[in-house]
Amino acid sequence: MNPCLKLLASVWLLLASGWAVGYPSDWTNYNPSSTDAVRDTTIGSTQQLLEQRGTVECIACHGETNDQYSGVINTIDITQQTMAAAMSCMDWELRGACVWMSCVVPPICTFTTSIKVKNFVPDLVVQSYDRANGEPWTESQDINQVSQGTSDSSWVTTMISWVENYNVTEVRGGQSNEAVKNDHVNLDFKLVDAYGNPALIAYNAMATGLFGMVCSGRSFPFFPYYISNLDSIAWRWNLPELFYPQSWAVGVPAYNLGTMTNNYGSIFPRMGFLTQADGLKSAVLTSFRAMHFITRTFEPHLYFSIGQPSEDGYWPAGPLDQNDKDTGVFQMLYPDNESSCAQFPMSAMPGPSKRSSDGSYVWNFWKAYKCCQRVGQTLVWHSG
Structure with missing residues (x-):
């Protein structure tokens, strides 16, 4: 037989085999030629099929409207833990000096000096979790629930329906680890939120009382800088970062969180889905992805940046x-x-105390600032 005909025959047999065994027999309305039928059938029965194959952690429970989950940490806890770690995390340094000039009637001017310091500020609280109504920070639940519906915010749901013609009432999130011997699928999905740290109220009061010896923060306490469920098109559907060159640079160290011996995964695309067997590492990577664009401006996500010019x-x-x-x-x-x-990242093998039993993780995000007290009209020189 002609080699070309052999190749065509082989391809046809493979396709025919796929059609014959590629879907369960109970999909009575399944039509491979109809993308709508394929989409609705696969989405609608995914949860059922996964439950038949093994234990599933919280796919269908995403967005439970009657959820009574009260969280695992509250504002008082966050404030106390933040301030307790302040002396360690702020990492205070004396860096140099600033010279300020004040002119009443030029050229009659005076010069005043202030010290320049550097320290870290607890800008944000970042939480990574599995369920839309299962935010680990208790007080963030009310804000999130006002902002989103059972699966996504109403306007994002409308956008997805319009763009994709998707049956969004069947779209869920969460974590899927199938406990089947020799058949372990590690597709994971995390929701991530970032709020202004409530401890900034106490932290900034301390900084103000020290008269320029400590840099204060400028994030707004409790302000929702990022809610991933409002960023569904980018966080769930990977648009437009799917087309970024970085998203296809698999194995390039610059675009991976960690090292060759301790690799937590690819930073791009910055979305909630990833392939990871370790729930803690999933939370670390998705939190890093979110903070990666929150600290930048003009990124293709719905968020408020904490990136500030000098x-x-x-x-x-x-x-x-x-x-x-x-x-x-x-x-x-x-x-x-x-x-x-x-x-980030953490160690290659984090200990048991770092691992959550419910898939929820909460971190403070501290960022460094340099500052000197303004004691004049114009900064004319500074060091450090």
Whole structure:
């Protein structure tokens, strides 16, 4: 037989075999030629099929409207844990001096000096979790539930329906680990939110009372800088980052969180889905992904940036970079109450105390700032 005909025959047999065994027999209305039928059938029966194959952690429970979950940490806990770690995490340094000029009637001017310091500020509380009504930070639940419906916010749901013609009432989130011997699927999905740290009220009061010896923060306590369920098109559907070159640079160290021997996964695309067998590492990576764009401006997500330009007397560190400690360190608040901060990723084998039994994780995000007290009209020189 002609080699070309052999190739065509082989391809046809493979396709025919796929059609014959590629879907369960109970899909009576399944039509491979209809994308709508394929979509609705697969989405509608995914949960049922997974339950038949093994234990499933919280796919259908995403967005439970009658959920009475009360969270695992509250505002008082966060404030106390943040302030308890302040002396360690702020990492205070004396960096130099600033010279200020004040002119009443030029050229009659006076010069005054103030010290320049550097310290970390607890800008945000970041939470990574599995269920839309299962936010680990108790007080964040009310804000989130006002902002979103059973699966997504109403306007995002409308957008998805319009763009994809998707049956969004069947779209759920959460974590899927199928407990079947020799058939373990590690597709994971995490929701991530970032709120202004409530401890900033106490922290900034302390900084103000020290008269320029400590840099204060400028994030707004409790303000929702990012709610992933409102960012569904980017966080769930991976648009437009699917088309970023970084998203296809598999194995490139610059686009992976960690090292060759301790790799938590790819930073891009910055979405909630990932392939990871370790729930803690999933939470670390998705939290890092969210903070990666929250610390930047003009990124293709729905968020409020904490990235700030420098100004006289106040110099924020740059966007989050795993190779630059000043751009961001993390303090675990739940499940472990850490009294120190560290860069992401964590170790290759985090201990049991770092692992949550419910898939919820909460961190403080600390970022470095340099500042000097303004004691004049114009900054004319500074060091450090």
